Amino acid sequence: MAEKITSREADYSQWYIDIITQAQLADYAPVKGCMVIRPRGYAIWEMMQRTLDDLFKREGVENCYFPTLIPYSFLQKESDHVEGFSPEVLTVTHSGGKELEEPLALRPTSETIIWHTFKKWVQSHRDLPLLINQWANVFRAEMRPRLFLRTVEFLWQEGHTAHAHATEAHNFAKRMIEVYREFVEETLAIPVIVGVKSESEKFPGAVHTFSIEAMMQDKKALQAGTSHDLGEKFGHAFEVQFQNHLGELSPVYASSWGVSTRLMGALIMTHSDDKGLVLPPKLAPTQVVIVPIFKASNKETVLHAAQLIASELKQQGLRVILDDKEGYTPGWKFAQWELVGVPVRIELGERDINSGTLIVSRRDSGIKDTIQRESVGTIVRDLLVDIQSNLFLLAKRRMDENTQEILDHDALIHYFEQDGGFALANWCGDALCEQQVKQQLKVTIRNLPFHLNEEVQGISGTCVVCGEQAKHRAIWAKSY
Ligand SMILES: [Zn+2]
Known part of the structure; x- marks a missing residue:
């Protein structure tokens, strides 16, 4: 472990x-x-x-x-x-x-x-x-x-x-x-x-x-x-x-x-989260892992069923691994595949085979579902698309929620002292104002976003540092 x-x-x-x-x-x-x-x-x-x-x-x-x-x-x-x-x-x-x-x-x-x-x-x-x-x-x-x-x-x-x-x-x-x-x-x-x-x-x-x-x-x-x-x-x-x-x-x-x-x-x-890596499906070297749950007595039946699912998914162009290693518990395997960020996990045991079902879990939300065996291809493909867009939406929401319009210098100081994210604030264009904020707060202008600097008439408002007429809208933040 x-x-x-x-x-x-x-x-x-x-x-x-x-x-x-x-x-x-x-x-x-x-x-x-x-x-x-x-x-x-x-x-x-x-x-x-x-x-x-x-x-x-x-x-x-x-x-x-x-x-x-x-x-x-x-x-x-x-x-x-x-x-x-x-x-x-x-x-x-x-x-x-x-x-x-x-x-x-x-x-x-x-x-x-x-x-x-x-x-x-x-x-x-x-x-x-x-x-x-x-x-x-x-x-x-x-x-x-x-x-x-x-x-x-x-x-x-x-x-x-x-x-x-x-x-x-x-x-x-x-x-x-x-x-x-x-x-x-x-x-x-x-x-x-x-x-x-x-x-x-x-x-x-x-x-x-x-x-x-x-x-x-x-x-x-x-x-x-x-x-x-x-x-x-x-x-x-x-x-x-x-x-x-x-x-x-x-x-x-x-x-x-x-x-x-x-x-x-x-x-x-x-x-990623506290369990390990989380990968968007388009980039995951392995998109689906199949973990068969078997004992000596039903090993052949379960592995055979798992192999059929693996080849069906591979035929659809998905990147699949069948984890048939012996000597590890299913729980240990689940944790390992979560750690390396495989987006979708399929589990199946003898009981699932008899009832014509499978258990499918998604790495991003941890949600588990029992699905019909015959629709595994469609469901897994849809799930991968959904995980890809869900990851983007979560990250987008985090960025939007942690971006705030800041109007003056005191508010800027307060925002970053309170562990702020991105500050959207006006700037006069003077490097001295930029330098002052950098020294004071370890915050830099990340860029002047295209979509906020397109006004033909110029930017209205004043520089968040010096109070002079602003020329640009800028994103300010601490950075890597
Ligand atoms: Zn200024």
Whole structure:
């Protein structure tokens, strides 16, 4: 039997670690800040990869691969980029026992090496747009590592595009944040707020950074994905130009966008409970577990009936496991499958077989039902759809209930002192106001949501910090 999972109420951070280690998603590695992703965790990451990869291809993006090692000088070619990343870069100084003339960076992100290469690939307007993605590992120094959320080496995808026009790059960056929203909401069942980052929170070297922000069960925000309009900065830094229709040299505009294994953290912290992992059916490597309840005398009959159900469900495209291990009680098995988050469990014993029924339980609500054997296929499929939407609705309700409009500075302080979630408040646009709140309350502007900043006439009302005329509506929160 697994050790007891710390309850969320007792210690939320320990609960998170307990879920990861006991559900065998990941493990600590010998090097501080690194992690081992175990098969159960990697299977979920693979499900994410498959779905996302299809979405990228739908958008016309092709996969490729660039090396991990980047000449350090590349990072220095774009000034904002080097300033933002240099504190986080890991460098290689020796090769084959000899000191290198120029140190190499373990990529913290790949804009520089990719734009260095784009110079060779882009010459004429016919070469544009260029839409690529790579599935890769990246490295960033991490002072306070946490499994999946902040690790020195992590897995991600990074998309990079090159365009002939500034608006095209801008629109593509916006398009990709919408693709991330679609993926995170529909597959991970995590509701998000889509918007643009403030100047101080944007990606080093970006003109605009767009983000999707989710609320975890402790009401903190988690940035689940970002997309950047990079303007002409990288094209300029790496001297990429193209010949336009008139034969003149024109600048090339860029976007980049990424999501990482951090999404695993978001997934765990959004849906799981004190019994273990809860997975949305679309992402669950195993969607249905069948636990036959037998003794030596009726083993053959019960297992045979269970096998028929398993193959019927598999034929319908469902991912099914038949747990026919011996030497464990049904109760022990139930707890194990709950721990690893299988959405639907079917139990059957001899009595069920005789009455033509089965017991079906759902992991999200714990509700058990006796159903007719002959309708198992339809019922389980409907149940999986229902669990997927129920998880989204629960998370959405939690986010809505913990988002509050805040009008002035005192109310903002009070809200966060009282363990508030998301504050929706006006902002003048001045970084000093943002900085003041960050220092005072450890609260940052998560983003300026698109849907709240569309008024053509501008925003009415005053800044929640300084009381001057507001320019934006912002979501403020503590974050991971
Ligand atoms: Zn202000």
